Each structure stands twice: as C-alpha cells, then as structure tokens.
Amino acid sequence: xxxxxxxxxxxxxxxxxxxxxxxxxxxxxxxxxxxxxxxxxxxxxxxxxxxxxxxxxxxxxxxxxxxxxxxxxxxxxxxxxxxxxxxxxxxxxxxxxxxxxxxxxxxxxxxxxxxxxxxxxxxxxxxxxxxxxxxxxxxxxxxxxxxxxxxxxxxxxxxxxxxxxxxxxxxxxxxxxxxxxxxxxxxxxxxxxxxxxxxxxxxxxxxxxxxxxxxxxxxxxxxxxxxxxxxxxxxxxxxxxxxxxxxxxxxxxxxxxxxxxxxxxxxxxxxxxxxxxxxxxxxxxxxxxxxxxxxxxxxxxxxxxxxxxxxxxxxxxxxxxxxxxxxxxxxxxxxxxxxxxxxxxxxxxxxxxxxxxxxxxxxxxxxxxxxxxxxxxxxxxxxxxxxxxxxxxxxxxxxxxxxxxxxxxxxxxxxxxxxxxxxxxxxxxxxxxxxxxxxxxxxxxxxxxxxxxxxxxxxxxxxxx
Ligand code: BES
Ligand code: MN
Ligand code: MN
Numbered sequence: 001x002x003x004x005x006x007x008x009x010x011x012x013x014x015x016x017x018x019x020x021x022x023x024x025x026x027x028x029x030x031x032x033x034x035x036x037x038x039x040x041x042x043x044x045x046x047x048x049x050x051x052x053x054x055x056x057x058x059x060x061x062x063x064x065x066x067x068x069x070x071x072x073x074x075x076x077x078x079x080x081x082x083x084x085x086x087x088x089x090x091x092x093x094x095x096x097x098x099x100x101x102x103x104x105x106x107x108x109x110x111x112x113x114x115x116x117x118x119x120x121x122x123x124x125x126x127x128x129x130x131x132x133x134x135x136x137x138x139x140x141x142x143x144x145x146x147x148x149x150x151x152x153x154x155x156x157x158x159x160x161x162x163x164x165x166x167x168x169x170x171x172x173x174x175x176x177x178x179x180x181x182x183x184x185x186x187x188x189x190x191x192x193x194x195x196x197x198x199x200x201x202x203x204x205x206x207x208x209x210x211x212x213x214x215x216x217x218x219x220x221x222x223x224x225x226x227x228x229x230x231x232x233x234x235x236x237x238x239x240x241x242x243x244x245x246x247x248x249x250x251x252x253x254x255x256x257x258x259x260x261x262x263x264x265x266x267x268x269x270x271x272x273x274x275x276x277x278x279x280x281x282x283x284x285x286x287x288x289x290x291x292x293x294x295x296x297x298x299x300x301x302x303x304x305x306x307x308x309x310x311x312x313x314x315x316x317x318x319x320x321x322x323x324x325x326x327x328x329x330x331x332x333x334x335x336x337x338x339x340x341x342x343x344x345x346x347x348x349x350x351x352x353x354x355x356x357x358x359x360x361x362x363x364x365x366x367x368x369x370x371x372x373x374x375x376x377x378x379x380x381x382x383x384x385x386x387x388x389x390x391x392x393x394x395x396x397x398x399x400x401x402x403x404x405x406x407x408x409x410x411x412x413x414x415x416x417x418x419x420x421x422x423x424x425x426x427x428x429x430x431x432x433x434x435x436x437x438x439x440x441x442x443x444x445x446x447x448x449x450x451x452x453x454x455x456x457x458x459x460x461x462x463x464x465x
Contacts, residue, residue: 004451007139008444015447016107016118016440018048019131022087023105023120029065029088029160038156041087042066045130045154052134053141054152062164065156069175072141073149079461080149081454082178084411084419085130085185086158089122090432097434112191112428113439124438125431129184129424130154132446140451147458151178158185161205161367162407169414179461180380181411182453184446186401186423191441193271194392196384197421199299199400200408202334202371204344205307208233208351209362210326219320227358229326230311236354237328240304244290247304247332249350252343257336259300267295270397280428298402303333329366333402340368340406369406372419379460380420387422387452391445422446422453 008015027041028034042059045068049057054070065088073080092102100106105120118128133152140146153176155165169176186197212229213222242248259267272295278286288297297303311326313319332347334340348363355361375381376398388396401421408419424446430436 001145001451001455003143004139004145004448007143008447011135012440012444015131015135016443019118019128019443020105020120022048022127022131023118023122024103026092026103027088027122027156028091029157030091038065038088042068042154042156045087045134046070048131048134049137049152049154052138053146054137054150060168062157062168064164067156067165067168068152068154070152070154071150072137072146073151074146075149078148079179079458080151080177081457082151082153082176082181082415082417083133084181084183084407085133085152085154086126086156087130087154088156088159089125089127090159092121092434094434099435102434102436107440108437110437112426113437113441115439115441117429117437117439118443119435119437121436123436124425124429125436126158126185128438128443129446132184132424132443133182133450135447136450136454139447140454145451147455148461150454151176158405158407161369163367165407166410166414169410173414176415178415178417180383180457181408181415181417181419182380182422182450183405183408183419184422184424184450185405186403186421187425187427187429188423188442189271189397189399190426191439192394194388194394194396195270195399196376196381196388196396197401197423198376198381198398199336199373200371200421201299201302201402201404202336202338202340202369202409203404203406204332204334204340204347204368205329205366206332206344206347207329207364207366208327209364210236210355211324211360211362212322212358213324216324217322219322222322226322227356228322229359230323232356232359233309233311233326233328236351237306237309237330239354245288246290247302249304249346251346252302255337255339255342256302257300264296267300267400268293270295270399299400300335302335302338305331305333307331333404334368334371336371336373338371340370344368367406369404370409372405372408372412373400374418374420378418378420379464380418380457383453383457383460384420384422386456387449390452391449420453422449424449
C-alpha cells in the first residue's frame with residue numbers, strides 16, 4: 001500500500017478532470033425537466049466503473065431512475081464490500097446566490113481549503129464522495145492491490161427518498177450479498193479531526209395545505225370576517241413548539257431513545273466551538289430545545305422545521321388580498337426508536353385537530369425513513385478506525401450526524417450487514433446550498449483512506465473465518 005500516495009500524486013489532475021465532467025451533468029432528481037440528464041449521469045457512472053476495473057457493470061432499470069451496479073468478484077471465499085452512493089443532486093436554487101454556475105464547476109481556494117475546492121452542485125453530496133470510491137478502486141485494480149471482492153450500487157433517487165431502491169434490494173438480495181456496506185455521503189468534524197458517522201436521523205416529510213374561502217378575497221371587504229389561511233397556517237405552525245422548544249404533537253416523544261449520562265458526557269468531549277459555529281453562520285446565538293447542547297440538538301434529538309411556506313401575493317408592490325390557500329413543507333428529523341410512519345400519522349391527526357373552524361386542512365406525506373445507529377465495536381467500524389489511523393495518524397471520533405440517509409436502516413434489515421459511514425465532507429461545504437463545494441484535500445484523502453479500509457476489513461474478516 002505504500003504506493004498509493006504516489007499513484008494519487010501522479011493521477012490527481014486526471015481524477016479531478018473526470019469528476020468535473022461528471023459534475024457538469026445536472027442530475028436533479030426532483031425536477032422532471034432533467035430526466036434526460038439524470039439518465040445520462042447513470043450512463044457516465046457506469047462507464048467510469050468499467051474503466052476503474054469492474055468486471056461486470058449494469059445500469060439496472062427501476063420504475064424511476066436507474067441504479068448503477070458494478071462488481072469485481074475475485075474469489076467467492078474472500079470478503080465482499082458493497083459501496084453505496086448516489087449520482088443525483090438537489091436542485092441548485094436559489095441560483096442568484098451562487099458565485100459561479102452550479103453545473104459549471106470551478107476550483108477556488110478558500111480559507112478552509114487552501115489547496116482549492118471544487119464548487120458545483122453535487123461536488124460533495126454525493127458525486128465527489130462517490131467518485132473517491134471509483135478512483136480508490138482504480139488504484140487497487142491498476143496496482144494489483146485489491147484484497148477482496150467489491151460491489152457498487154450507485155442510485156439516482158437518494159435526494160427524493162430512494163423509493164425504488166427498497167424495491168431493487170428486495171429483488172436482488174443474492175446479487176447484493178456482502179459482508180459490510182461502505183458509504184461516503186456524510187461529513188467529518190474537521191480536516192484535522194477525522195470522525196466516523198455512527199448515527200443518522202430518520203425523517204418524515206409532509207406538505208400541508210390550508211384552505212379558507214373558495215377564492216382570493218379583497219382584504220378590505222372581507223378582512224376580519226373570514227379566516228385568513230395564511231394567518232391560520234402560521235399560527236398553527238407556531239403552536240407546534242412550546243416555550244421550551246419542545247414539539248407539542250401528542251405522543252411525538254413517546255419512543256425517543258434517551259441517552260445515558262455517560263453517553264452524553266462522551267458526546268460532549270468531541271471538539272466543538274460554539275463561538276466558531278455562530279461566527280460561521282453569522283448568528284448571535286444558537287436556538288433550540290431547552291436542556292440540550294447544540295451538538296445534541298442536531299443529532300440525538302428529534303426536530304420539526306418548516307422548509308418552505310407560501311401563499312398570497314409575493315409579486316412586486318402591494319396587492320390587498322386574502323388568499324384562498326396557504327401551504328407549507330415541513331420536515332421532522334427523527335431519532336431511534338421513533339417510527340417515521342407512526343410520526344407522520346401523529347402529525348396528520350394533530351394538525352387536523354388544531355385547525356380552527358372556517359378552514360379546511362390537508363396533510364400530504366412525502367417521504368421518510370428510519371434513523372440509524374451503529375456500534376463502534378463491529379468489524380467494519382474497527383477496520384475504518386484503523387484505516388483513518390493510517391492516513392490521518394489519529395484515531396477517528398465516533399459522531400452521530402443530524403442528516404438522513406433513510407435507506408441505511410433498510411440495508412441492515414434486508415441485507416443483514418452493518419453500514420460504515422466514512423464521510424469526508426465538512427459542514428461548511430454547503431451541501432444543498434448555493435456554492436456547494438468539496439475540498440481537493442478531502443477528495444484525495446478519501447481516495448487514500450478507502451483502500452486501507454479494504455485491507456483492514458479483509459484482514460479482520462479472514463482472521464475470524
Ligand atoms: N448526504 C446527505 C445526508 C447527510 C449529509 C447525512 C451530511 C449526514 C451528513 C443526503 O444526500 C441527504 O441529503 N439526505 C436527505 C434526506 C433525503 C431523504 C432527501 C436529508 O438529510 O435531507
Ligand atoms: Mn447525499
Ligand atoms: Mn443530499
């Protein structure tokens with residue numbers, strides 16, 4: 001493995017050029033207008049996997065966007081690692097807040113990334129991180145340094161709820177059989193503080209619609225005499241939190257896993273600067289549930305947030321009108337052992353119950369998924385720990401993340417193997433935001449660390465068998 005650094009040095013310019021090509025295709029899964037581009041991205045990923053040395057590559061059709069499957073099975077007696085990633089990206093809106101075009105990647109230096117960072121939608125989430133695995137495989141096949149079998153499963157619907165991935169997994173259990181699942185689609189604490197993500201939050205995403213009168217009304221002629229859907233909606237939303245920022249939906253906390261004092265004390269040891277956190281976001285104070293620290297609020301506690309709200313007149317100038325309808329999109333981040341379908345039902349019942357007379361309320365569930373936690377004594381975790389020690393010279397810190405990859409809990413249930421989340425992004429990489437970027441240093445460090453995981457895992461697994 002001593003040659004990996006040299007290999008990366010020699011080929012890094014090409015690695016970057018290839019990634020930039022991939023980033024140019026707007027694979028926005030949420031927007032049907034980009035259907036052709038999403039399919040084209042799947043083909044591009046399949047091509048790259050072939051070039052990197054997969055013996056078999058298939059672009060598997062689903063009722064939605066294809067799943068790219070690749071494998072290199074050397075010997076059935078050797079362990080098998082399954083790599084998961086996604087080639088779809090979030091919509092780039094709002095476009096005017098980007099300093100460069102979202103699908104015309106540029107490399108720029110930043111304070112945190114003096115080596116340069118790639119600015120583009122998907123640079124970090126997840127094309128850049130997924131591509132680290134493709135290039136790690138290239139290194140291993142080109143240098144006869146692949147110690148085990150590998151399978152790739154790269155999907156195109158992660159950002160819209162992975163609806164067809166469950167369908168695909170249940171039909172392909174044998175094909176996807178593996179000893180460990182490895183994903184790079186999360187972050188790390190800081191460049192000098194490597195960490196392994198040991199938890200993801202679950203999710204319930206709903207849309208609500210409040211209807212008042214059957215048409216828009218003159219706000220003078222009718223104002224004060226009928227329920228204004230926007231007034232009502234905002235009041236209903238405000239009532240979903242109490243003065244301690246607890247969520248008021250009956251039963252919402254019933255199944256929430258409570259961490260022990262020791263576990264919370266351990267979490268508090270992870271390096272965190274409140275001052276830097278506030279400075280980076282230009283806020284004078286954090287805000288959240290009473291009784292919990294910031295890094296608890298955003299990882300081990302469930303939340304409810306409005307993600308979008310609209311209705312009425314939003315054009316230029318003033319229009320005196322009471323809108324007939326008001327809408328909001330709401331996400332609830334969930335923790336073990338909340339069940340996302342149950343929470344969605346609790347939300348729906350509660351929201352309908354609190355609606356005043358004079359309006360009709362409709363709640364439409366979108367997608368969701370269960371939370372995930374993984375132990376730090378599994379073989380996969382130990383292998384990852386050793387891999388980071390080799391490339392960072394430090395033991396990585398286990399960290400529960402606030403984000404969601406809903407499909408991970410399904411992997412464990414259906415494929416019966418643990419998932420290891422080796423993420424290389426930074427919180428400041430602005431995923432889902434304008435000016436998303438991914439540090440070149442992080443990209444290359446990922447490529448370097450991944451083959452070590454293969455080796456350490458194979459050692460541990462074959463020693464046990
Ligand atoms: N890669 C992210 C999730 C993530 C990012 C987890 C950083 C931990 C750290 C993933 O692509 C994502 O955005 N997931 C969505 C959920 C999905 C159902 C739309 C999310 O968390 O909002
Ligand atoms: Mn992602
Ligand atoms: Mn994402």
